[in-house]
Amino acid sequence: MVIGGGYAGVAAALRIAGKAARRRVPVSVALVNPSPLFVERIRLHELAAGRAPRRLELARLLGARRVELVVGRARRIDAAARAVEVELAGEEAALAADAQGAAAADAAARTRRLDYDALVYAPGSAAAPEIVPGGGEHALSVADAASALALRDRLRAARPGGTVAVVGGGLTAIEAAAEIAEAFPALRVALVTRGRVGEGLSERGRAYVARALRELGVTTLERTRASRVDAHGLLVAPEGGEAAARGAGAVERAASPERFAADLVVLAAGFRPAALAGSSGLATVAGGRLAVDRRLRAPAHPEIWGAGDAAAALDGDGAPLRMGCATALPQAAYAADSVVAALAGDAPPPPFRFAFAVQCISLGRRRGLIQRVDPRDRPIERALTGRVGAWVKELVCRYTIAALRFEQLRPHRGGSPAQAPRPRRALDAGDGERLPSGAAT
Ligand SMILES: Cc1cc2nc3c(=O)[nH]c(=O)nc-3n(C[C@H](O)[C@H](O)[C@H](O)COP(=O)(O)OP(=O)(O)OC[C@H]3O[C@@H](n4cnc5c(N)ncnc54)[C@H](O)[C@@H]3O)c2cc1C
Structure with a gap:
């Protein structure tokens, strides 16, 4: 089972x-x-x-x-x-x-x-709206298909010039912010994160992500804690010092909790098992x-x-x-x-x-980052970027389905269940429903 x-x-x-x-x-x-x-x-x-x-x-x-x-x-x-x-x-x-x-x-x-x-x-795993109070009621996510479709509909309906705040600085948040910014250029996209954007990347990898986000018009607000989501956006506060605003310049430096107005908030700061x-x-x-x-x-x-x-x-x-x-x-x-x-x-x-080998990040459809990491997932200063990075990331996505198809199609030499020997452990104990024996391969 x-x-x-x-x-x-x-x-x-x-x-x-x-x-x-x-x-x-x-x-x-x-x-x-x-x-x-x-x-x-x-x-x-x-x-x-x-x-x-x-x-x-x-x-x-x-x-x-x-x-x-x-x-x-x-x-x-x-x-x-x-x-x-x-x-x-x-x-x-x-x-x-x-x-x-x-x-x-x-x-x-x-x-x-x-x-x-x-x-x-x-x-x-699923979305973790509890990461920021108010997230369950007011935030969207890309963690599951229903949420992603709801987000798509809200993005399509958003007014030109509206702001989308993506909370999180890890790989999923970066990918979501970049993808949205590229597909909806009329919207302003901001990435709000504790620590730095792409904390687990190498210097070179982080610099490339920062450049790609800038080119896509994404504003990044780092070292900033989102403390609440409501119908009007976020409450944010600097974390351990001053918040750093970069990019398109739409964001003021954050002082002690202040409002960050947003039409849509996307929580992408972690999953819940x-x-x-x-x-x-x-x-x-x-x-x-x-x-x-x-x-x-x-x-x-x-x-x-x-x-x-x-x-x-x-x-x-x-x-x-x-x-x-x-x-x-x-x-x-x-x-x-x-x-x-x-x-x-x-x-x-x-x-x-x-053993880990790479971290792969899409930055919209035309840019990507393939970050080499050591077996313990620590970044090393080797990376593929740009269109080549986007292409390799696409291949990696295709590989996941190819891996399933490989398991599906790999030839096997087994005989029919009727010819097969009985298993060593009984398969018919218990008081629940048995799986149909015809399902045996
Ligand atoms: C936008 C996004 C981008 C990502 N990009 C990457 C990436 O580039 N690289 C990477 O390595 N990872 C990435 N991830 C993470 C990756 O998707 C997950 O780690 C991966 O899906 C985990 O696989 P899984 O089979 O454990 O769980 P899932 O893919 O979540 O599948 C679990 C399945 O179990 C079902 N289920 C849940 N509860 C029950 C229940 N009680 N009974 C029966 N079925 C149940 C669910 O409906 C689902 O179909 C990304 C995730 C997101 C959301």
């Missing part, structure tokens, strides 16, 4: 199904996701800026490996019973309610309980990410693996790896290999290790 149909979940599900087939381990794989569509999260700032997304249907992505798609939201993991309660959505919910009669068309009818032998926990692990009683760290050991397993539940934003895989220093597609995909591959090894009765793979 895989919870989450993002980069980590889809990659893990396809790889488990494909590898199990090659190993002739009969396994039924199901993936639970609230939407029937795959969301390319790393392009949501593009969606907000008005670019049409590619339509990627999860059923088609997963179908090649006969992974069952359950459209719904996992509400609780009953780790003791090895089952997941899923609140069905869309057509699945309608069919379930219909099957049980109109009178039973209530929450219970829309709930499905699924047993698992192995669980990959990958429900990702899915809360499901914590609300299901599993151990969490780092603000709610599933705690996992060096083999990406939940400490008290070795049959649960975590991957992606929702889990806290550790780097070489013992700190949680930063959230990112770049970290999610290798974790998913590792978790999948571990699941297949466990189901086949093999020894687990050696502990998970991860």
Whole structure:
């Protein structure tokens, strides 16, 4: 069972199904996701800026490996019973309610309980509006598809000359500010951040980002804390000294809390991990990410693996790896290999290790920065910039989908489930619904 149909979940599900087939381990794989569509999260700032997304249907992505798609939201993991309660959505919910009669068309009818032998926990992360008080009511984000579409509609409706304030100075905030400024040149875009814009970049990388933002007309307000969002913009205050205003010059230096008027506020200062692990009683760290050991397993539940934003895989220093597609995909591959090894009765793979290589930032469609970093994500003074940077970043985005297609299409030599030997662990214990055996690859 895989919870989450993002980069980590889809990659893990396809790889488990494909590898199990090659190993002739009969396994039924199901993936639970609230939407029937795959969301390319790393392009949501593009969606907000008005670019049409590619339509990627999860059923088609997963179908090649006969992974069952359950459209719904996992509400609780009953780790003791090895089952997941899923609140069905869309057509699945309608069919379930219909099957049980109109009178039973209530929450219970829309709930499905699924047993698992192995669980990959990958429900990702979402916007974190609580980062700035008032954010939930008055700010928009690019963290999920619905928010990005809402932002797109508000940007299209904004009056010429209106101001958009993007809060945050990390990679997502930079990408969002640049994309919006390029797509909506009639709007004034400001980036408001504690510390400096692109804190994790090298001097050269930061200088390039500053230049690109200036060229796009983005004003940057650094070392500035946004303390509240309301219908009229932000309250901002200098952080540990004077705020520095640069760029198009539309921003005055910030003094002790003062108003920064904005028609739209976009919060892009961090993501919040899915809360499901914590609300299901599993151990969490780092603000709610599933705690996992060096083999990406939940400490008290070795049959649960975590991957992606929702889990806290550790780097070489013992700190949680930063959230990112770049970290999610290798974790998913590792978790999948571990699941297949466990189901086949093999020894687990050696502990998970991860080394960073680059940070990739788009700055609109014509500029990009590919920042070299050392294995621990510390920047080194080597970078690709400009159109070449934009091109490489585009290739990286395409690679994420290509990586999923690779798992989908990689040839396998497995026989049919009927020919395959029985797995070493029973697949039919428990009182929940079994996954259909026909789904085995
Ligand atoms: C605008 C933007 C730009 C980005 N750019 C980059 C970049 O350039 N490089 C990079 O490395 N990273 C980037 N990221 C971060 C990257 O998108 C995430 O780190 C990545 O999506 C994590 O993958 P994931 O599979 O863990 O989670 P997600 O992609 O978030 O997928 C999780 C899935 O689980 C589903 N889900 C949630 N709760 C439940 C539940 N209870 N039951 C069932 N399903 C559930 C969600 O709906 C979603 O479909 C960017 C993010 C954004 C928003």
